Amino acid sequence: MEEDVKLMKGNEALAHAAVRYGADGYFGYPITPQSEVLETLEELMPWETTGMTVLQAESEVAAINMVYGGASCGRAVMTSSSSPGVSLKMEGISYIAAGELPALIVNVMRGGPGLGTIQPSQADYFQATKGGGHGDYHLIVLAPNSVQEMADFVGLGFDLAFKYRTPAMILADGVVGQMMEKVVLPPVRPRRTQAEIIEQCPWAVTGKRGRGHRNVSTTLELQSNEMEKNNIRLRQTYDLIEANETRSEEFMTEDAEYLIVAFGCTSRICRKAIEDARAQGIKVGLLRPITLWPFPKEAVCRLSKQVKGILVAELNNGQMIEDVRLSLSVGSSVPVCHFGRTGGIVPNPQEVIDSLLSNFPQSK
Amino acid sequence: MAKIFGAVEIDSNRCKGCDLCVAACPTSVLSLQPKEVNDRGYHFAYTVNPDACIGCGSCAAVCPDACIEVYRLVDKNA
Amino acid sequence: MTREDIIKDENKVYSRPRLLLDATMHYCPGCSHGVVHKLVAEVLEELGMEDTAIGVAPVGCAVFAYNYIDIDWIEAAHGRAPAVATAVSRLQPDNVVFTYQGDGDLAAIGTAETIHACTRGENIMIIFINNGIYGMTGGQMAPTTLEGMKTSTTPYGRRADINGFPVKISDIAAMLDGTCYVTRQAVHTPAAVRSARKAIRQALINTREKRGTSFVEIVSTCSSGWKLSPVKANKWMEENMFAKYPLGDIKNTEVKK
Numbered sequence: 001m002e003e004d005v006k007l008m009k010g011n012e013a014l015a016h017a018a019v020r021y022g023a024d025g026y027f028g029y030p031i032t033p034q035s036e037v038l039e040t041l042e043e044l045m046p047w048e049t050t051g052m053t054v055l056q057a058e059s060e061v062a063a064i065n066m067v068y069g070g071a072s073c074g075r076a077v078m079t080s081s082s083s084p085g086v087s088l089k090m091e092g093i094s095y096i097a098a099g100e101l102p103a104l105i106v107n108v109m110r111g112g113p114g115l116g117t118i119q120p121s122q123a124d125y126f127q128a129t130k131g132g133g134h135g136d137y138h139l140i141v142l143a144p145n146s147v148q149e150m151a152d153f154v155g156l157g158f159d160l161a162f163k164y165r166t167p168a169m170i171l172a173d174g175v176v177g178q179m180m181e182k183v184v185l186p187p188v189r190p191r192r193t194q195a196e197i198i199e200q201c202p203w204a205v206t207g208k209r210g211r212g213h214r215n216v217s218t219t220l221e222l223q224s225n226e227m228e229k230n231n232i233r234l235r236q237t238y239d240l241i242e243a244n245e246t247r248s249e250e251f252m253t254e255d256a257e258y259l260i261v262a263f264g265c266t267s268r269i270c271r272k273a274i275e276d277a278r279a280q281g282i283k284v285g286l287l288r289p290i291t292l293w294p295f296p297k298e299a300v301c302r303l304s305k306q307v308k309g310i311l312v313a314e315l316n317n318g319q320m321i322e323d324v325r326l327s328l329s330v331g332s333s334v335p336v337c338h339f340g341r342t343g344g345i346v347p348n349p350q351e352v353i354d355s356l357l358s359n360f361p362q363s364k
Numbered sequence: 365m366a367k368i369f370g371a372v373e374i375d376s377n378r379c380k381g382c383d384l385c386v387a388a389c390p391t392s393v394l395s396l397q398p399k400e401v402n403d404r405g406y407h408f409a410y411t412v413n414p415d416a417c418i419g420c421g422s423c424a425a426v427c428p429d430a431c432i433e434v435y436r437l438v439d440k441n442a
Numbered sequence: 443m444t445r446e447d448i449i450k451d452e453n454k455v456y457s458r459p460r461l462l463l464d465a466t467m468h469y470c471p472g473c474s475h476g477v478v479h480k481l482v483a484e485v486l487e488e489l490g491m492e493d494t495a496i497g498v499a500p501v502g503c504a505v506f507a508y509n510y511i512d513i514d515w516i517e518a519a520h521g522r523a524p525a526v527a528t529a530v531s532r533l534q535p536d537n538v539v540f541t542y543q544g545d546g547d548l549a550a551i552g553t554a555e556t557i558h559a560c561t562r563g564e565n566i567m568i569i570f571i572n573n574g575i576y577g578m579t580g581g582q583m584a585p586t587t588l589e590g591m592k593t594s595t596t597p598y599g600r601r602a603d604i605n606g607f608p609v610k611i612s613d614i615a616a617m618l619d620g621t622c623y624v625t626r627q628a629v630h631t632p633a634a635v636r637s638a639r640k641a642i643r644q645a646l647i648n649t650r651e652k653r654g655t656s657f658v659e660i661v662s663t664c665s666s667g668w669k670l671s672p673v674k675a676n677k678w679m680e681e682n683m684f685a686k687y688p689l690g691d692i693k694n695t696e697v698k699k
Contacts, residue, residue, distance in 0.1 A: 025533050053532045058558035062525040065518065065555070069498070069526035072516045075533050095519050194534075205514045205530070207494040207537045216508045218499075218517035371448040375458075382472030382665075382672040388632055406471065414445065422632035424456040428476025429467060434456035437448045 004185045010150035011177045013185070014080070014106060014170070015040035017154035018052075022191040023104075024075035025053040027066035029085060032118040033174040034108035037080045050191050060085040064092030064105070071101035071167075072217035074197040074204025076158050080106035082174075083124050084115060086132075093167055094133030098219035100234070102161035104154065105139070106170040108177035109315075111344040119344020120174030122264055125319035128171045129293040136231055138238050140168040140245065141292040143263040147181035155186055160245060162200075164237055171292060173315065175265035175346060241294055248296035249288045250303075252278065256285030258356060258363050259303050261324050262313040263289050265346065270313050273349035277356065282363050284356065292320070300327035304334045309360040313339045313352055335360070369437045370419025374409050378431035381406035385423035385432060391416040394423060459483040461492060461512045468506055472672020474662030475504055475571060477629040478638070482542070482569070483511050485643045491650070495538045496530055498523040500552075502544035503577040521552025524559035527566045538650050540567035546576045549585040549611040556611065563620025563654040563697050567645040570612065572687060573662040581667035585609045588686055593667070608686060612659040616693040622654035624693040628661045630676040634689075641691075654697030661687045 008016070015037045018026060028038040038056060046052035053070075057063035063079045070077030081089060086107045096103050107128065111121035128141045140160050142153045150172060157168040197204055205215050221227040251271055253259065262270040267288040277284050287303055289296045304310060304327070312321040318338045325336050339355035341347045357364055372393070379402060386394045386409060395412035402408045409432075411417065419436025461483040469475045486495050492513060499507040501520035508515035518526040523541035531539040548556050548570050559566065575593055576582040582595040586608050590599040600608070616624040623645055627638035638660060645656035661683050663675035670678055 025529060027529065053529075055528070055532065057525065058554055061522070062528075062555050062558065065522035065525035066529035068518070068522075069516060069529035070533050072526070073530055073533055077529065077533070091519055092522070194536075205496055205516055206534065207496055207514050208512075209493045214512055214514050216515045216517070218508060218515070220505060220517055369443045369448050371445055371453075373449065378466055380471035384472055384672050384676070387673045387676070404466075419448075419453075419455055420632075421456045425632040425635040426477060426629070428469065428471075428473050428480070430458045430462055430476070430480045432456070433454065433458065435448045435450070435453040436455045437443070437450075437453045439443065 006183055006185060007180055008147065008183060009036055009178055009180050010147045010172060011036035011108065012040045013147045013151040013183045014154055016185050017151040018078060019044055019046040019050060020186050020188045021155045021158060022050060022189040023052055023078055024191055025070045025077040027055050027057050027063040027079050029057050029060045029063050029081065031082045031085045033110055033177050034080050034082045060088035064089035067103050068092050068096050071096055071103040072099065072205045074201030078104035082108045082110045083112050086124060090133035094135050094137060095219050096167045097137035098135060099217050100165040102165055103167045104157045104161055105167060106172065109173045111342060117344040120265065120315060120346055121344060122173055122266065122315035125292065125316060128169055137234060138293050140166060140241060141171050142168065143171050143290060143292050144176055145264050145267045147179065147183045150176060151183050151186055164241055166237060173264045245291060246294040246296050247290035248299045249290055251286040253285030253287065253303055255283055257283040257308050258360060259285055259287055259307045259310045260313055261287045261300065261310060263292060266313050266315055269347060269349055270352055273352035276349055277353050295323045297327040300324055301329055304328050304332055307334060310334060310336045311339055311356050311359060312336060315342065316340050317342060366438050366440045368418045369439060370417035371414065371435045372411060372417060372423060373433045375431035376408040377402045378429050379406060379408035380429055381408055382428060384426045385409050388422040388426045390420065390422060391418055393417045459487055461487045463510050463512050465509050467510055469503065470666045472665045474573065474629050474660065477635060478569065478571060478660055479507065479510050481639045481642050485639060485646055486513065489646055491538050491646065494536060498527045498541040500543040500547040502547045504542055504544060504571065507542050521547050522555055524555040524568065528559050528564045531564055531566050538646060540569060540649065542569045545572045545574065545584040545586040549609050560615045560655045560657065561618045561620045563699060565649055565652045567649045567656045567658065570657065570659040571662050572659055573664040574683065575664045575667035577664045577667050588682060612657060612692055615657045620655050620697060621657055621693060622695055622697045623648050623656040625691045626659040626661060626687055626689050628689055630679060
């Protein structure tokens with residue numbers, strides 16, 4: 001069968017992928033630079049084809065609570081937004097995590113804090129990977145670096161969310177959301193039927209329908225002993241995810257003497273920087289975390305023993321660098337430096353090389 | 365002439381002694397126990413004047429804890 | 443005629459609704475929530491909605507509503523029940539979806555969700571318990587607290603110059619094109635209870651028939667928050683609350699989408 005190759009924006013690819021995955025519902029609110037997700041879905045009118053619900057909510061707060069409602073019903077539901085809007089969603093995300101519900105949340109990051117800028121950024125790393133909302137929880141955080149991955153991670157995110165009954169986030173950035181690339185759209189899958197949902201998600205709130213017992217989706221537990229059991233169960237899920245779902249990608253690390261760690265759009269820039277640096281005789285390689293949580297600690301640790309220095313490149317003032325440092329062996333003396341641009345500025349490869357050289361002059 | 369007989373059964377352990385049934389009863393059948401309390405410490409409702417009950421269900425309608433069951437018998441020969 | 447003659451199954455005219463679970467409700471003595479829960483359970487049973495109904499519980503005193511009525515439930519974040527219900531009703535149109543919310547939940551923190559669910563004409567029933575006070579957190583001012591009414595955050599009485607005016611959110615809901623039925627009821631007397639029951643029945647039928655949003659306000663008491671006995675609270679409600687929140691249907695129409 002001929003591959004369905006298209007040229008489109010990351011945001012558009014994500015919208016197409018949602019319909020093709022068989023998602024049951026999308027609830028969103030416009031915000032730059034991700035509004036194409038909602039716009040594309042409205043244009044595709046999936047309610048006429050797959051029966052998928054698409055709704056422009058009155059706010060990001062309402063949208064995430066619609067996701068909470070749909071997820072409680074065992075439906076494959078999602079929302080997308082950009083940084084300030086994702087802050088608004090954090091209350092609902094905490095409830096979805098607490099309710100042990102599957103859902104997909106997309107953040108196409110822009111510069112902050114505050115209203116900030118509509119230009120690209122990676123400054124929501126802490127928010128996405130350290131919880132973001134209140135309470136003790138994690139999200140599975142996937143960081144795409146291409147339009148292809150914007151499409152592919154929809155299915156991956158939903159699959160992981162349902163496998164572990166936990167919300168997953170696609171932490172994209174304004175570059176990946178807005179740039180146009182070739183993409184092979186994922187295969188079309190039918191939406192699950194009500195009977196399949198009831199079978200696969202016996203906890204789903206579908207109405208009792210002769211079940212005999214009622215299902216209740218709640219995050220409230222006033223008995224401390226019971227609440228602690230909930231917290232322990234969540235931690236066990238997170239342990240399992242850390243053991244099974246950590247994903248990363250390496251580029252030219254076999255003989256690397258220096259390592260760049262970068263995710264999302266920055267990893268693409270660094271890849272080019274590495275090719276250029278290698279041409280100048282600098283032996284540098286790239287580690288790209290694909291899951292930001294769970295963080296590829298073991299890969300960082302392993303490579304740190306091989307290299308003389310690590311440069312963490314990200315579009316913020318230094319966030320992922322903390323996880324890189326935490327990944328090193330106790331007593332490791334390998335220097336870890338940071339390169340970052342903020343304010344919505346996307347660096348060119350030469351800036352990365354310059355930073356590498358200034359931080360590690362001996363690398364030349 | 366027909367005569368209406370009523371009776372209520374009160375789940376006294378579920379009762380919180382709110383007094384709303386007493387106020388709602390048109391024939392002053394009910395009262396709260398002046399001294400006795402239930403397992404949870406409430407002066408529960410009881411039928412101080414059971415013969416006056418006409419089984420109208422007013423007490424049960426306003427009862428927030430659904431602890432009153434109502435019976436009604438119309439004796440056509442009375 | 444003896445008591446034994448009367449107390450027979452064939453003479454039973456009222457019993458605890460089957461869908462009301464056995465758990466003792468956590469509400470204070472005389473709380474209107476109990477009566478409304480009972481009515482919802484009765485009507486769901488009467489309309490045969492046990493298997494299709496999904497309730498969305500609020501944050502506030504009724505946060506544990508899901509412990510009392512034997513149907514599927516979702517516990518929403520504070521104020522967000524109409525958004526949650528929107529998704530459930532759209533994704534599962536075969537279900538009969540309703541929210542059950544208090545005045546703080548519905549008319550303060552959740553105003554946007556309330557207004558927009560109503561204006562979209564979501565096929566849901568909204569039950570709105572208006573007792574003019576935050577019960578669960580200990581009797582603070584609510585958006586519907588009357589002027590002059592004392593609460594723990596208006597200890598000298600609500601002042602319009604400082605706290606603003608009480609909001610009549612049912613009247614706002616009635617102005618919106620998506621609502622088919624907006625009514626204001628109470629449950630303080632047997633007659634009021636019968637009327638409220640009829641309203642809830644109408645609202646659930648509307649919801650099943652996809653007629654738009656049905657909004658049932660129940661003007662209620664909070665004897666603990668008001669610091670009155672349940673009987674005196676009812677009297678206070680009649681004398682004060684009903685002047686601001688008069689009972690009766692505000693709107694009963696057909697939504698044309």
